[in-house]
Amino acid sequence: MEPGAVWHVRPVSFADLDGWKADDHGAALSALARHRQKPAEHSYRKGRLGLDPDRLLDLATRADDARARHDPRAFFESQYVPLRLAAADGARGRVTGFYEPELAASRRKRPPFETPFLRRPADLVAVDDTSRPAGLDPSYRFARRQPGGTLCEYHDRAAIEAGALDGQGLEIAWAADPVDVFFVHVQGAARLTFADGTATRITYDGKSGHPFTAIGRLLVERGEIDAQRVSMQTIRQWLADHPDRSRALMAENRSYIFFREMPAGDPGDGPVAAAKIPLTAGRSLAVDRLIHTFATPVFVEADAVNGDRFRRLMVAQETGTAIVGPARGDIFFGTGDVAGERAGAVNSPCDFTVLAPRDMADTLPAYWTP
Structure with missing residues (x-):
């Protein structure tokens, strides 16, 4: 993204998100609930977008409730508002993969x-x-x-x-x-x-x-x-x-x-990364931490990931030196050579829709320059 580019924060409905209904919301909920494992002494930085980490962590804690697990899609739709990030010049974001x-x-x-x-x-x-x-x-x-x-x-x-x-x-x-x-x-x-x-x-x-x-x-x-x-x-x-x-x-x-x-831990868990919780293959997203706040759900719409359209609810849980910009993401694919083969082939245009807590959506800027 060009320096100084203006980005708009545009409210949309969940019905506007291509592939939203077909997604596995339970998998995203499990990744979000992992924030309960964050060490108490470690705090998250508020990104420039303005989402408060304490409010996001409160919802992450509630993601482990029985009612949320019973109907994960209803949990997200009742607790969050989708906000599309759109560049004023029409430029799109980009998603890659890591492992x-x-x-x-x-x-x-x-x-x-x-x-x-x-x-x-x-x-x-x-x-x-x-x-x-x-x-x-x-x-x-x-x-x-x-x-x-x-x-x-x-x-x-x-x-x-x-x-x-x-x-x-x-x-x-x-x-x-x-x-x-x-x-x-x-x-x-x-x-x-x-x-x-x-x-x-x-x-x-x-x-x-x-x-x-x-x-x-x-x-x-x-x-x-x-x-x-x-x-x-x-x-x-x-x-x-x-x-x-x-x-x-x-x-x-x-x-x-x-x-x-670090301890080897459960082979099914990913490494403990910047958010100080284990990453979840296919659901953890690396983002620009200067813009985004960890524990933010992000619906990613990418043109092609391993040959298929990608429509998935992710959770911001990692960052990276090369991950710069409002709609720049890196998908965690897991551990080992197979995950590496899948991650290494990903480089796709994408669009980001962040899910903001309902009581915070009106407090965010309508547009800003990263």
């Missing part, structure tokens, strides 16, 4: 497990407009605290992979393929399995602060992949076909992700 990779790993470095997943280092600190040092790009949300206490730009991917953080004991586990590790950084989480049959999960715990650079876009700009064919699968194939150039290309994405370890 949780599942990799074999080792607790110690040994061939072929030689590429690490790193914990967050002690000198990585979050910054905002009040603490960001002069000269550090305004987009950077993390910086490096130097021995004297001053802040500076953190090491980027190339520097870290060259050994900038070696010797600090930050390694959680080691994987065999640097390309697999790179895509775990892109997805922000992974389920790791070890030779003894045990498993663990790693999830996002900060980043170097550098802007995310989509290497697929670089390959398209350089004529290496046709724009109509670019996907996670074609990017991975290019990297496999050009081993002498792959590491340099990945290093152009200077953003480097740090992880924390």
Whole structure:
């Protein structure tokens, strides 16, 4: 979406939502009710759209009531008002897919497990407009605290992979393929399995602060992949076909992700992500958290997801560096290779309709500039 584009918030009826009646509202209700698992000490930020997190969480709690479970569609229709997000210039949103990779790993470095997943280092600190040092790009949300206490730009991917953080004991586990590790950084989480049959999960715990650079876009700009064919699968194939150039290309994405370890949990659950609850395959949506508030139901109408029209009620429960704009979403497809195949092929125009609590719908702006 072009910077400065004006977006309208237009009330519609549920009857106006193509595919609303045919959706599995019970599945969406179960995803919404998961917000009851949010740790009490963790709070959600109100997005610019203006939906209050406390009110959304109150409805998420009520989503687990017997009456709501008895008739999920009636629950949504009685408690929420649908508001279509529409760009004044007619531009549409876009939806892609993400997943949780599942990799074999080792607790110690040994061939072929030689590429690490790193914990967050002690000198990585979050910054905002009040603490960001002069000269550090305004987009950077993390910086490096130097021995004297001053802040500076953190090491980027190339520097870290060259050994900038070696010797600090930050390694959680080691994987065999640097390309697999790179895509775990892109997805922000992974389920790791070890030779003894045990498993663990790693999830996002900060980043170097550098802007995310989509290497697929670089390959398209350089004529290496046709724009109509670019996907996670074609990017991975290019990297496999050009081993002498792959590491340099990945290093152009200077953003480097740090992880924390989590219990493996129920294999049927997704990872615990930004909303601090387990994600639900097919129902959890990553959104721009500066605009949207977690626990907001969002009805997504996409032209084509894995070859079919997509009409589904999702719940805003995750975010991502590349997810920017009012109608920009990322669908969580689950864990493992099959989920990865489905997620990697998704790139579709879409429309967003947010469900606002009935007592809040009149308080939202009629239009705004993100």
